[in-house]
Amino acid sequence: xxxxxxxxxxxxxxxxxxxxxxxxxxxxxxxxxxxxxxxxxxxxxxxxxxxxxxxxxxxxxxxxxxxxxxxxxxxxxxxxxxxxxxxxxxxxxxxxxxxxxxxxxxxxxxxxxxxxxxxxxxxxxxxxxxxxxxxxxxxxxxxxxxxxxxxxxxxxxxxxxxxxxxxxxxxxxxxxxxxxxxxxxxxxxxxxxxxxxxxxxxxxxxxxxxxxxxxxxxxxxxxxxxxxxxxxxxxxxxxxxxxxxxxxxxxxxxxxxxxxxxxxxxxxxxxxxxxxxxxxxxxxxxxxxxxxxxxxxxxxxxxxxxxxxxxxxxxxxxxxxxxxxxxxxxxxxxxxxxxxxxxxxxxxxxxxxxxxxxxxxxxxxxxxxxxxxxxxxxxxxxxxxxxxxxxxxxxxxxxxxxxxxxxxxxxxxxxxxxxxxxxxxxx
Numbered sequence: 001x002x003x004x005x006x007x008x009x010x011x012x013x014x015x016x017x018x019x020x021x022x023x024x025x026x027x028x029x030x031x032x033x034x035x036x037x038x039x040x041x042x043x044x045x046x047x048x049x050x051x052x053x054x055x056x057x058x059x060x061x062x063x064x065x066x067x068x069x070x071x072x073x074x075x076x077x078x079x080x081x082x083x084x085x086x087x088x089x090x091x092x093x094x095x096x097x098x099x100x101x102x103x104x105x106x107x108x109x110x111x112x113x114x115x116x117x118x119x120x121x122x123x124x125x126x127x128x129x130x131x132x133x134x135x136x137x138x139x140x141x142x143x144x145x146x147x148x149x150x151x152x153x154x155x156x157x158x159x160x161x162x163x164x165x166x167x168x169x170x171x172x173x174x175x176x177x178x179x180x181x182x183x184x185x186x187x188x189x190x191x192x193x194x195x196x197x198x199x200x201x202x203x204x205x206x207x208x209x210x211x212x213x214x215x216x217x218x219x220x221x222x223x224x225x226x227x228x229x230x231x232x233x234x235x236x237x238x239x240x241x242x243x244x245x246x247x248x249x250x251x252x253x254x255x256x257x258x259x260x261x262x263x264x265x266x267x268x269x270x271x272x273x274x275x276x277x278x279x280x281x282x283x284x285x286x287x288x289x290x291x292x293x294x295x296x297x298x299x300x301x302x303x304x305x306x307x308x309x310x311x312x313x314x315x316x317x318x319x320x321x322x323x324x325x326x327x328x329x330x331x332x333x334x335x336x337x338x339x340x341x342x343x344x345x346x347x348x349x350x351x352x353x354x355x356x357x358x359x360x361x362x363x364x365x366x367x368x369x370x371x372x373x374x375x376x377x378x379x380x381x382x383x384x385x386x387x388x389x390x391x392x393x394x395x396x397x398x399x400x401x402x403x404x405x406x407x408x409x410x411x412x413x414x415x416x417x418x419x420x421x422x423x424x425x426x427x
Contacts, residue, residue, distance in 0.1 A: 001123075003223055003230045004116040004163075005216055015109045018064035021154040021165040023054060034344040037158035042130065045152040046071065051130075064152045064167070068110060071151055072103045075171070079178035108181040110151055111170070115219070116163040117228065124228060126162040130155055132222050133164050139218060147171060147186040160347065187211050259325070259362060277389070325362050329355050 009015060019025050022043050027035050039055035045067040052061065062070075080099055087095040102108045115133050117124045137150055153166035170186035171179050187207035192214070199205050223230045335341055336351050343351070 001118045003220055006114045009109055009111050010106045015104050016112045022064045024063050034158045034346040040157050042155040068151055072099050075179055079180045082176055082178050110167040112167045120161045123161050129162055132226055135222050136219050144190050147190050329359050
């Protein structure tokens with residue numbers, strides 16, 4: 001099992017909003033959240049300092065947004081006023097900022113970290129996750145509380161795998177005696193060095209990397225202390241936390257790739273069949289037509305058989321492959337909808353919806369394959385060549401049948417003639 005710890009401050013929509021964490025928004029607009037589990041989420045903030053479930057929040061409970069606004073106003077007020085005064089003194093009024101500017105700037109806003117143990121395929125009880133992270137936060141505060149301030153955290157039980165969002169801010173006392181949000185300087189005063197001291201500080205060589213490595217090590221040690229085996233070797237390369245919806249999409253993409261592979265195999269079979277038909281056609285074109293009186297019959301029968309074969313055989317082959325895939329999807333859907341699947345109803349509904357979409361996609365692929373093969377087989381030029389091929393193949397047996405039937409007719413005629421003559425004699 002792996003332990004995940006991921007940091008971030010901002011995304012494509014700007015700095016991260018704490019309203020996501022304490023669910024201060026319209027939950028009906030969030031497809032990936034199960035509202036039946038939201039009441040059991042657990043929240044903590046540095047003002048109330050008590051872990052509280054969502055359903056137990058009272059009128060005096062402070063939202064995460066309020067907590068962060070109050071913290072910045074209280075702790076960084078002297079820094080903001082002093083810095084603005086210095087800007088005015090140096091005649092740079094345009095550089096003056098508000099507290100909201102500092103709180104929403106990507107360099108001075110709170111950093112958010114997500115903690116998770118395992119994934120949707122296997123995790124620990126949320127109570128165990130809560131104990132481990134609580135001990136981790138306490139240890140961090142004991143060691144680095146002078147420069148790292150945990151503002152709030154939330155345990156989410158309504159998004160698939162249990163996980164915790166925690167927000168904190170780094171700061172230092174600057175040369176003017178003011179407490180200032182400044183991460184790199186704070187980490188330096190906390191005793192963290194660059195991963196490679198021989199190189200300059202940069203995106204891939206900074207003290208935050210050393211701090212994160214220390215935090216990850218501590219988090220894993222606490223997991224082991226609680227009897228949870230965690231893989232020590234980290235995975236790099238932008239691995240991100242996968243919530244339920246992202247996990248489903250990943251699974252569907254894998255199924256899509258499998259279908260693409262099957263489609264390519266069908267195309268290969270089609271190309272091979274076409275090549276074989278071309279070879280047989282080349283052989284049959286060398287044959288001379290010697291029996292003109294059976295051409296009409298052969299042509300009429302062959303055209304009828306050819307059209308029916310195209311309709312029946314092509315669809316039978318494609319339907320067989322399609323039915324196998326649909327049976328597999330139906331099996332998964334039945335399991336998800338059964339009582340054996342313990343996922344919340346909303347998650348089940350989302351999974352069934354995606355499997356239905358996958359089924360529709362399989363149907364579309366099957367129809368495209370059938371249409372493509374039929375179009376090729378019904379192409380006038382190709383159809384004419386293939387019919388001629390069938391006629392040439394059928395001619396020997398047809399001639400044999402005609403000869404046998406002709407002999408039978410002659411024998412019957414001779415018998416009738418003989419009987420007729422015998423009757424005439426008797427008369």
